[in-house]
Amino acid sequence: MPSFARRVASYTTTIFAEINTLAQQHNAINLGQGRPDFDGPAEVMEAAIAAMRDGRANQYAPGYGVAPLRQAVADHARRFYGLNIDPERGVIITVGAAEGMFSSILGLVDPGDEVILIEPYFDTYLPAVEMAGGVPRFVPLRPPDWMFDEAEMRAAFNDKTRAIILNTPHNPTGRVFSRAELSLIAELCQKYDAIAISDEVYEHLVFGDHQHIPIATLDGMADRTVTVSSGAKSFSYTGWKVGWAMGHPDLITGTWRIHQNILYAVNHPSQYGIAHALGLDNEYFAAFRRMYEGKRRLLDSILRESGFTISEAQGAFFIMADFSAFFDGDDMQFARWLIEHVGVACIPPAESFFSSQHRYLGRKHVRFSFCKNDDVLLAAGERLVALRAKL
Numbered sequence: 001m002p003s004f005a006r007r008v009a010s011y012t013t014t015i016f017a018e019i020n021t022l023a024q025q026h027n028a029i030n031l032g033q034g035r036p037d038f039d040g041p042a043e044v045m046e047a048a049i050a051a052m053r054d055g056r057a058n059q060y061a062p063g064y065g066v067a068p069l070r071q072a073v074a075d076h077a078r079r080f081y082g083l084n085i086d087p088e089r090g091v092i093i094t095v096g097a098a099e100g101m102f103s104s105i106l107g108l109v110d111p112g113d114e115v116i117l118i119e120p121y122f123d124t125y126l127p128a129v130e131m132a133g134g135v136p137r138f139v140p141l142r143p144p145d146w147m148f149d150e151a152e153m154r155a156a157f158n159d160k161t162r163a164i165i166l167n168t169p170h171n172p173t174g175r176v177f178s179r180a181e182l183s184l185i186a187e188l189c190q191k192y193d194a195i196a197i198s199d200e201v202y203e204h205l206v207f208g209d210h211q212h213i214p215i216a217t218l219d220g221m222a223d224r225t226v227t228v229s230s231g232a233k234s235f236s237y238t239g240w241k242v243g244w245a246m247g248h249p250d251l252i253t254g255t256w257r258i259h260q261n262i263l264y265a266v267n268h269p270s271q272y273g274i275a276h277a278l279g280l281d282n283e284y285f286a287a288f289r290r291m292y293e294g295k296r297r298l299l300d301s302i303l304r305e306s307g308f309t310i311s312e313a314q315g316a317f318f319i320m321a322d323f324s325a326f327f328d329g330d331d332m333q334f335a336r337w338l339i340e341h342v343g344v345a346c347i348p349p350a351e352s353f354f355s356s357q358h359r360y361l362g363r364k365h366v367r368f369s370f371c372k373n374d375d376v377l378l379a380a381g382e383r384l385v386a387l388r389a390k391l
């Protein structure tokens with residue numbers, strides 16, 4: 001009986017689907033998958049609907065993406081970061097940041113090239129590197145601060161290094177990489193003639209004094225970085241799956257050649273919605289950040305009160321919480337127990353976000369997401385503060 005290819009043999013159900021199913025079975029409040037339970041701005045939806053109604057967007061979109069969205073991506077990059085992106089040749093619209101990363105990795109990495117992954121890493125990066133025939137090299141972030149060691153980062157680079165995959169603000173740790181950390185990576189990329197493929201989907205979610213710095217803005221990096229982002233998190237439309245990859249046209253050509261052979265074009269109406277969204281005024285982005293700052297504080301205090309030791313989120317919408325003070329098992333056992341006995345779902349990171357070499361670093365943590373209405377966070381809080389009584 002014919003079966004699937006060896007290439008996919010190890011890619012079982014993702015942790016997000018697994019936890020969603022368990023959460024549903026046990027009627028748990030789901031703080032697992034990063035999936036807002038509210039809509040983004042109405043005017044963004046209206047812009048997509050208008051493009052359907054007036055017939056602009058009911059047939060295939062251009063493969064690169066619609067011109068107003070490519071222009072909006074370039075304008076947004078200039079407005080927030082002073083980046084100079086060519087909207088014609090330096091931007092390609094993708095099916096979310098997920099496809100942006102996947103197509104970029106496949107289009108830019110040759111078999112045998114080494115690719116540095118900072119771990120924990122978003123779960124889809126490693127399959128992309130493997131399918132490209134790349135050789136992953138892992139640099140761990142270590143709890144409780146989730147910082148990398150400079151010597152380990154230096155040691156990971158060599159003449160075979162083709163790319164480093166970055167993600168800042170970082171899923172799942174909530175780290176926002178500092179200028180000093182990014183400068184070290186930029187220095188090493190230039191020394192070894194490597195590129196950065198930088199996933200910045202949480203670019204507008206930074207808290208306190210933390211500042212999002214695209215690595216493309218560092219000296220010497222503009223021409224050796226592909227920056228990937230999407231409308232999912234910044235505008236709370238994860239279901240639309242509209243993202244982009246931008247950078248030097250020579251690099252974006254690599255992304256494009258994969259993209260055109262998998263999808264050719266992206267959902268058309270939602271591109272007009274996200275084009276509108278990227279042009280929203282600065283007050284939208286400031287209010288968005290304030291809203292999430294409130295949610296971060298709320299979940300932060302709930303988790304502390306419940307007995308977790310937490311690493312404060314500097315950005316994104318996740319908190320990594322250490323449960324080892326009151327639970328003996330590993331992260332998967334804890335996540336299952338929490339769903340079944342407390343009625344709250346979270347993501348156990350060890351299996352999906354770490355290589356086997358560094359998996360132990362994730363065994364005592366789970367990831368909670370705070371992209372939920374406050375009443376949902378409060379309801380989860382009522383359950384969580386009672387958890388130790390159930391042990």
Ligand code: PMP
Nearest residue numbers: 096097098122171199230232243
């Ligand atoms: N990268 C990271 C770090 C993520 O957390 C996510 C989840 N949204 C994605 C990529 C995928 O983003 P999109 O929905 O835009 O494909």
Ligand code: GLN
Nearest residue numbers: 014016032033034035171
């Ligand atoms: N980015 C979201 C998360 O990390 C969603 C991931 C997914 O559904 N693949 O939870």
